Amino acid sequence: MAGHSHAKNVMFKKTKANAVRSKLFSKLAREITVASKMGMPDPDHNPRLRAAIIAAREQSMPKDNIERAIKKGQGNDAENYDEIRYEGYGPGGVALIVECLTDNRTRTAADVRAAFSKFGGALGETGSVGFMFDRLGVITYPLSKGSADEMLEIALEAGADEVDTDENEHEFTCSPDVFAQVREALEAKLGVAASSGMFFRPQNTNLVPDNVGETLMKLIDVLEDNDDVQRVTGNYELSDALMAKLGE
Structure with a gap:
């Protein structure tokens, strides 16, 4: 499995039933709110909002949730979210890019750094892996x-x-x-x-040993479990055997 995040090649996620679904809806709603706040509430005249709504519908997000997120973005009480990108190396030297939407930069930076450290990775400066x-x-x-x-x-x-x-x-x-x-x-x-x-x-992906891949996926799970993290992308591939094991 290749380590980038688009539809047919999404990075592996363990099924966590309703808890995962709820967290996913929360992240989708945050993107819709930000898109709505930055432009018009009409998706026909707001490309970013249109894309966010399409992504939400792909995940069967209820219409009421989508409409609430749009209205929230148009209200005066909507949170101010910053778009931040973190870059670093995970286990085995795998390059990772972590895209976030956060209302507290200090909290998010600390959480992301702690996750990298816990699983043998290292957070770098912006641009440290982006060139890959x-x-x-x-x-x-x-x-x-x-x-x-x-x-x-x-x-x-x-x-x-x-x-x-x-x-x-x-x-x-x-x-x-x-x-x-x-x-x-x-x-x-x-x-x-x-x-x-x-x-x-x-630009290129590398097949990582299964023991490294297991630790890497634990890191990615922790990152993606963070409400502020929207997407994690890496330059890795996992073996079919490890994919099967993780899917058990």
């Missing part, structure tokens, strides 16, 4: 939208850098500076995307 990743705009559509050849033609017309079709979906990627334009061009041709957003992608 690319920041990409990613827009996905279901296979029912057309063939791979048709998607390639549409990608060229929309200005996307690449489209990858697999057994699950069509995935369009582009540079951050044209993300909004490419998404709009794709939506004009294909309708509303199944998902869209800005993601870090490792």
